[in-house]
Amino acid sequence: MARRDPADFAEFVAARSSALHRAAYLMVGERQLAQDLLQEALTKTYVAWPRLRDPSKAEAYTRRVITTTAITWYRRKSWQGERPTETLPETIAGGHDDAVTQREWLWAALQELPPRQRAAIVLRFYEDLTEAQTAAAMDCAVGTVKSQVSAGLTKLRAQLGDRFGEHATDLLPANLMTVTP
Amino acid sequence: MTELLKDMMNERADALGAPDLDVLGMVREGNRRVARRRTAVLGAGAAAAVVAAIAVPTLLPEAEQRAQEPSFASVFTAGEPSYAVGSQVYVDGRTFDVGRPVHAYVQTTVGVVFSDRSGTVWASDGTETVEIGTTDAKRAHLEADDSRAAWTEYVDGTAPQYTVYDQASGEVERSVFQTGNDGPTEYDDALLAVDGDDVYVRDSRGIVRWNVETGDQTSLGRPLGAQVEDVKSGVIAYAIPNTDDAVGGTVIHFGRAFDTAVASGLRDTEVLALSPDGSTAVGEPTPDTPALADTATGEVTAIENPGYEYFTGFGWVDDDTYVGIGLGNPWVSTPADLLECEVGGACSVTGSAIGTLDAGLVVPLGVPMQD
Numbered sequence: 032m033a034r035r036d037p038a039d040f041a042e043f044v045a046a047r048s049s050a051l052h053r054a055a056y057l058m059v060g061e062r063q064l065a066q067d068l069l070q071e072a073l074t075k076t077y078v079a080w081p082r083l084r085d086p087s088k089a090e091a092y093t094r095r096v097i098t099t100t101a102i103t104w105y106r107r108k109s110w111q112g113e114r115p116t117e118t119l120p121e122t123i124a125g126g127h128d129d130a131v132t133q134r135e136w137l138w139a140a141l142q143e144l145p146p147r148q149r150a151a152i153v154l155r156f157y158e159d160l161t162e163a164q165t166a167a168a169m170d171c172a173v174g175t176v177k178s179q180v181s182a183g184l185t186k187l188r189a190q191l192g193d194r195f196g197e198h199a200t201d202l203l204p205a206n207l208m209t210v211t212p
Numbered sequence: 213m214t215e216l217l218k219d220m221m222n223e224r225a226d227a228l229g230a231p232d233l234d235v236l237g238m239v240r241e242g243n244r245r246v247a248r249r250r251t252a253v254l255g256a257g258a259a260a261a262v263v264a265a266i267a268v269p270t271l272l273p274e275a276e277q278r279a280q281e282p283s284f285a286s287v288f289t290a291g292e293p294s295y296a297v298g299s300q301v302y303v304d305g306r307t308f309d310v311g312r313p314v315h316a317y318v319q320t321t322v323g324v325v326f327s328d329r330s331g332t333v334w335a336s337d338g339t340e341t342v343e344i345g346t347t348d349a350k351r352a353h354l355e356a357d358d359s360r361a362a363w364t365e366y367v368d369g370t371a372p373q374y375t376v377y378d379q380a381s382g383e384v385e386r387s388v389f390q391t392g393n394d395g396p397t398e399y400d401d402a403l404l405a406v407d408g409d410d411v412y413v414r415d416s417r418g419i420v421r422w423n424v425e426t427g428d429q430t431s432l433g434r435p436l437g438a439q440v441e442d443v444k445s446g447v448i449a450y451a452i453p454n455t456d457d458a459v460g461g462t463v464i465h466f467g468r469a470f471d472t473a474v475a476s477g478l479r480d481t482e483v484l485a486l487s488p489d490g491s492t493a494v495g496e497p498t499p500d501t502p503a504l505a506d507t508a509t510g511e512v513t514a515i516e517n518p519g520y521e522y523f524t525g526f527g528w529v530d531d532d533t534y535v536g537i538g539l540g541n542p543w544v545s546t547p548a549d550l551l552e553c554e555v556g557g558a559c560s561v562t563g564s565a566i567g568t569l570d571a572g573l574v575v576p577l578g579v580p581m582q583d
Contacts, residue, residue: 040235070237078245163381
């Protein structure tokens with residue numbers, strides 16, 4: 032794996048691109064943007080290929096590029112006013128017990144989080160990374176991961192509370208709000 | 213809520229189709245970037261040689277600009293060659309200031325770990341520099357591999373302590389030099405090499421392989437007075453005294469174990485560095501004459517000196533590319549060039565007139581450039 036071998040690289044792409052694409056999509060919220068992000072991240076991975084001495088390192092490296100690039104892109108596009116702003120659903124069809132609507136609302140709320148909070152939440156709760164692994168993927172300190180996850184969950188909880196009122200407690204069991212180590 | 217969150221993210225992700233990726237395009241673009249980077253750095257180096265005296269201070273961005281710059285993470289992960297002059301570290305055409313002159317340093321996949329002249333050990337990822345330990349300023353010696361760097365801490369009245377810092381996680385592991393049950397040992401302490409999770413050190417047991425993940429320490433003895441020079445991907449490069457009295461000196465051997473090693477044509481080498489996969493070593497068959505050695509056969513291939521009074525390889529970008537430094541006389545005041553060389557191919561200058569030893573030029577050998 033040490034040489035910049037296109038065949039080895041293609042094998043890595045075939046094996047891991049779908050999983051990486053899913054994580055990229057959760058971070059940016061747009062299918063085409065996620066694909067562009069993955070294409071760019073994998074290109075950078077190919078450049079760094081000789082130093083990535085086993086597939087797990089290559090995947091970790093690609094994930095880090097996806098994460099840091101997603102944050103950068105979001106900031107740039109947001110600053111340029113190019114990124115479409117998704118809005119939270121105005122009404123909750125079927126009431127608070129409508130699981131589909133809850134998830135749609137939560138998806139929109141997740142996409143409204145600041146990019147670092149969103150990335151931290153995706154890495155911790157979708158990718159199931161440890162805080163140290165998340166910190167490596169985000170190129171930041173473990174303490175930053177803790178604070179970003181905590182802030183993100185707090186915002187989601189507050190917005191859920193606003194939206195669902197007294198029923199929010201059903202959606203936000205206190206014991207599931209703990210930020211796990 | 214985390215369960216609801218997880219369910220929602222899984223549902224969204226599972227509904228996503230396979231990405232339509234252009235792997236050939238990635239390879240083509242990746243190769244183009246590698247070629248462009250080398251060409252650009254070569255060109256920039258030549259230009260920098262002319263204007264360095266007045267331009268270098270202006271290269272430093274304002275604090276606000278610095279905060280907005282992308283991190284150096286991908287640069288260090290890719291193993292781009294670096295060097296330091298004073299407190300400035302240069303890598304991939306960019307610069308960062310570590311706040312105090314670099315005395316000796318190593319490069320990891322996260323950043324640099326260095327000691328200053330007082331013996332304080334610091335780590336910097338290009339955006340933040342933190343104090344992580346101490347060593348003996350007069351014996352500063354660091355080793356590194358992947359994200360780990362190692363050094364020896366000396367505290368009066370206690371045994372030396374081997375210290376390993378993982379720059380990716382911030383974790384520190386320590387192992388106290390063992391003097392054995394019989395008091396003083398014939399072996400001095402020596403930090404020898406870092407190879408993945410394994411750190412090679414010397415204590416009363418001879419050469420010891422310390423796995424910092426498991427904590428296991430395995431004594432390898434010290435057959436024939438072997439002195440480990442480097443270890444990469446399990447391949448040990450070590451010197452043993454030459455048994456031919458007429459020649460003397462030491463001979464470099466390579467192997468995964470001492471009893472299966474092969475002798476090479478490298479001798480008495482001042483600098484020896486193994487490629488990341490352990491397949492090739494850059495060193496010297498005779499003093500001041502650079503060469504590459506195949507670690508499987510011991511066969512040595514001379515390196516054609518690319519036109520310097522002194523040239524040697526000291527590190528690797530990848531398994532096919534090593535890094536060298538070219539010097540002219542007088543050694544301490546003639547600006548050095550940094551070069552990247554392909555195994556079996558030519559060298560190209562990646563940094564022209566990068567600095568002088570007098571001005572505090574340091575390359576990542578882990579030891580001071582001059583004392």
